[in-house]
Amino acid sequence: MSDEFARDVKKGLSSEPKYLESKYFYDTEGDKLFQEIMGLSEYYLTDCEFEILHQNRDKLLKAFSDAGNPFSLVELGAGDGLKTKLLLRHFHGHSADFTYLPIDISPNVLNVLSYELSRDLPGVQVQPYPGDYFDGLDELNRKDGGRKVILFLGSSIGNFQPDDSLNFLKGLYQRMNRGDQLMIGFDLKKDPHIILRAYNDDSGITARFNLNLLNRINKELDADFNLDNFYHYPIYNPLNGETRSFLISKLAQTVRIGYLDQTFHFHMGEPVSMEISQKFDLTMVDELAGRSGFAVEANFFDSRRFFLDSLWKKP
Numbered sequence: 021m022s023d024e025f026a027r028d029v030k031k032g033l034s035s036e037p038k039y040l041e042s043k044y045f046y047d048t049e050g051d052k053l054f055q056e057i058m059g060l061s062e063y064y065l066t067d068c069e070f071e072i073l074h075q076n077r078d079k080l081l082k083a084f085s086d087a088g089n090p091f092s093l094v095e096l097g098a099g100d101g102l103k104t105k106l107l108l109r110h111f112h113g114h115s116a117d118f119t120y121l122p123i124d125i126s127p128n129v130l131n132v133l134s135y136e137l138s139r140d141l142p143g144v145q146v147q148p149y150p151g152d153y154f155d156g157l158d159e160l161n162r163k164d165g166g167r168k169v170i171l172f173l174g175s176s177i178g179n180f181q182p183d184d185s186l187n188f189l190k191g192l193y194q195r196m197n198r199g200d201q202l203m204i205g206f207d208l209k210k211d212p213h214i215i216l217r218a219y220n221d222d223s224g225i226t227a228r229f230n231l232n233l234l235n236r237i238n239k240e241l242d243a244d245f246n247l248d249n250f251y252h253y254p255i256y257n258p259l260n261g262e263t264r265s266f267l268i269s270k271l272a273q274t275v276r277i278g279y280l281d282q283t284f285h286f287h288m289g290e291p292v293s294m295e296i297s298q299k300f301d302l303t304m305v306d307e308l309a310g311r312s313g314f315a316v317e318a319n320f321f322d323s324r325r326f327f328l329d330s331l332w333k334k335p
């Protein structure tokens with residue numbers, strides 16, 4: 021991992037403007053902080069999607085099992101599986117014939133998830149894959165050509181750079197067979213104050229989550245970032261639905277990354293782009309499905325219509 025991590029950090033910090041890739045947020049400390057974020061009152065996304073999955077668990081079982089047929093339930097970026105566990109428990113309780121395949125780039129979070137599932141739901145077959153989304157899917161396709169239902173929850177689809185989400189969906193389409201399904205969580209456009217607060221909580225956990233990536237670079241790439249010299253700055257643009265978070269350099273400073281044997285200069289006030297969290301409307305969702313080749317089978321909303329889980333099929 022270190023070589024790839026180092027290469028991506030070098031590329032991001034040598035760019036103009038500077039950026040770091042949000043997939044690197046998730047080391048052991050990042051996993052912990054993200055779990056804290058999910059418990060924050062400001063972070064409405066988790067509660068909304070939990071409500072959707074809970075309210076629609078029967079419909080989802082019927083749709084996924086396609087009249088009682090076996091299926092692989094693949095989850096991209098499963099994290100701690102907080103919401104998925106409710107589906108697994110329900111499906112297992114109704115004797116559905118399925119295997120759960122969580123894919124996550126963080127081996128730590130996957131180990132915890134696997135342990136908890138073997139303890140709490142020992143009857144569920146679990147085959148975890150630590151690594152990147154497509155590597156996990158390619159590995160599964162080499163081993164098993166059976167029917168797949170892919171979950172991509174938590175509005176992770178919003179974390180791609182503009183245009184990359186469509187390319188990602190096309191990549192998923194290529195790795196699926198006719199009749200396979202894909203359910204994606206989309207955070208919807210809403211009151212900008214509510215959205216911005218979700219990325220700027222009063223207790224500062226989201227700030228720590230962002231700053232932790234500098235700490236990870238310090239630890240894994242022998243760097244000397246002083247975390248006190250940066251602050252977290254999120255914005256929401258209601259015109260295009262983009263939330264972006266930045267780390268801003270408080271002063272002119274030079275940071276050395278030992279692993280790269282290189283220094284990087286930051287101006288006072290210079291932003292490092294950290295994460296995009298795109299917010300969607302139904303037109304955008306339909307367009308993404310259509311342009312990537314999928315047919316929308318059903319849309320599931322929470323009671324406030326803050327969030328959407330959209331179920332698609334490869335026709």
Ligand SMILES: C[S@@+](CC[C@H](N)C(=O)[O-])C[C@H]1O[C@@H](n2cnc3c(N)ncnc32)[C@H](O)[C@@H]1O
Nearest residue numbers: 043046097098099124125126151152153173174
């Ligand atoms: C925002 S969390 C969402 C977790 C969970 N899906 C949810 O809805 O609560 C994103 C998860 O995706 C994982 N992840 C991010 N980029 C990834 C990638 N390129 N390949 C595999 N996993 C990735 C992270 O490690 C993290 O656990």
